[in-house]
Amino acid sequence: MFANPFKLKKLGILGMNKRNIHYIGAQNDRKYYPLVDNKLKTKVVAQNAGISVPKLLVTIEHQSQLRNLKDMLASLDKFVLKPAQGSGGKGILVIIKREGDEFIKANGQRLQLRDIQRDISNILSGLYSLGGKPDVAMIETLVEFDPIFERYSYEGVPDIRVIVYKGFPTMAMLRCSTSESDGKANLHQGAVGVGIDMKSGKSLFSVQHGMPVTHHPDTKYDFSELEIPYWEKILTLAASCYEVTHLGYLGVDIVLDKNLGPLILELNARPGLAIQIANRTGAVKRYDVIDKQPANLSVTQRVKFSMNHFGMQ
């Protein structure tokens, strides 16, 4: 029933209390939080630093702008609508095509213009933001995700979560949505987490609800055949977020676009602990190794270090 806490400690498993005190509390200065909590700010800063992100098409800040929504969307066939300060994938609307006056969602549902207006109005009034603060709605290009992931995802965008500690990519996992998770990539909602080898980008283990699985529950494909392309580029992209955000403990969510390659989707200043289960590895061991490294390494040096030291195959 219970794991022996001393065994867990020996394995270097990071617990919630230690994460809050020694990693989030010690490494992340609160004044930099707004940068990652607000996706609009993240995007602007990332673009300025030359980091690839999905292109921002429209921002809507006032209810009055909704009257012109039809014109704003006129040239867009597919797009993603999201609240700038939403969390946990709340309030995100994915439109994959238009038929006449209707907008088609990823799951096939048809929406009218006024449905989208109402969604945006909800976003602006703060329905999805922390504490109900008034928010901004952003419309960005739909990521056409790499066909390599089609086999491992059900009605959603699979993303790669990389934990970046002091600028070193430390651990990675692919989060695959399932029918149970309703197209969302959150593990506690039933998405599958696949641990990824830091050296090769190949899959290690897969877990759903904390329990090992071998195949995707909906598409039935074997996870062991999975290998993520552009691996070094993905790690470089993740590591470079350290300089931009000044956050020493960071979760970076990356998607692979068919044409544009890896793009930063979102940053998280309080990344979760489930990634350890998907990698069957305690994170503290790796953090301790990083703590011994000099602080002034370049992005390339850090990525090289991580690939050489944290490989498992």
Place this chain on the structure above:
Amino acid sequence: MSRRFQVLLITFSLAFTGFFIVWYKVGVLGIPFLPHEKRSVYKIGAEISFEGKNKPVLVSMALPEPQEGIQILSEDVASSGFGYTEAQTETGKRAEWSKRNVVGPQILYYSIEVFMEPGEYKPKLPLLPYEQKVETLSDLPDTLRNTAKNLLDDVRLRSADIHSFAAQLINDFNAKEPSQAVKILLAQGGENKFEIISRLLRYRKILVRKIHGLYLESERRNIALTPMLEVYDGKKWQLYDLKKGKVTRDKNFFIWQHGGDSVIEVTGATKSHISFSLNERQVPVEYLLEKQELIKKAAILDFSLFSLPVSEQNAYRHILLVPFGALVVVLLRIIGGLRTSGTFMPVLIALAFMETTLFAGLIMFILIVGTGLVIRSYLSSLNLLLVARISAVMIVVIMIMSFMSILSFKLGIKEVLTVTFFPMIILAWTIERMSILWEEEGAKEVFIQGGGSLIVAVFAYFAMTYPFVSHIAFNFPELLLVVLAVIIMLGRYSGYRISELIRFRSMVD
């Protein structure tokens, strides 16, 4: 200094200070740490308020005197800027406050500590009745004279002595279907029941006086004195409760004032009002004996919560328990890993449980939140803005609460009336949070967090109602420093939570 060292230093010095004061109080001053042989000491506080009109003010209040079975331990007067004296009048001792030029609202406090000591105190016997003005039936208007005379004759036939006469008369006035005579006297006498009964007794040359007092029972605030009649039979005074008839001297009835004068008289000011509060505390016998000595030699006791007015002391009895509730929350969340909806919601719910009793409280909480969730799910389809939605939920909560109270009162379930002790704003937020959780994360998460909150609330309830905890919380408030130290230390606990031992168990196998 490293952060770790600072935390250690702070926790150590806090805990040391707390324990040192406790040691001093227990070891040197002899206050028992554990509750053993005890006596109830009641602190009765009188609070006189009035509004000055830029004129000299004279306030006179009746003072209680030692009485059979109840001893006075100490008296205390708080009246800044007022001159204070005690005067002996023919109807008893009175306190007198005076001041020239009083402007604005004023409050005077007088408090007295008494405890029950049966058998030890012998009142100065005989308590001589004061001269009673002679009144006869002819003082009454013609229309009422005959009615009164008939009633008195009738009662006389039904009684044997002075006591049974008084009891029968009071019974007549209390009858569900009063006789014609009583109705006429009440309707035309121009006085209340109390006055008429004492007047009728006086016509019979029975010595009678009005007294005011209060029952020494559980803690209460803002109470008024209960009026009673005392009748002299030639040997002793007998007490009569106008509602019950004869009373055999209730042991816990404390007489505040004898005689016909009013309890307070205020000259030179308006809006005068007096209210009483009652506060019970358990005190060891040896402490009782030495208390007066102790306060003189230990400033630390003089600077304690006991020096506050009684009603504030009662408030602190509750407030001082909250840190222990918070400690339970910190323990269960940081060490246990339980998830709750809202950080301190469980403590507030536990405080409500203390008034409602646990079982009734749990059922009411689940009923209110459950009904609230159903209604909130409809509100959610209306797509309201946040502030309006919360307010709507709050109003719904109030409606559910009043509906529950009315319905259960009609059904005769009195426990449910305590539903008013639930903090409704907190309930509204709980419903709102749970409902969002339901929509976003599913019912499972709602049950995890709702169940977690209730478990924490129940634990906090048990901690706060444990007699030892409430004893040390109030008598040794310096232990708050120790609680603070423990909480600061737990705030730096970076080990695993119990829930994580389950979560990560697959990694050890």
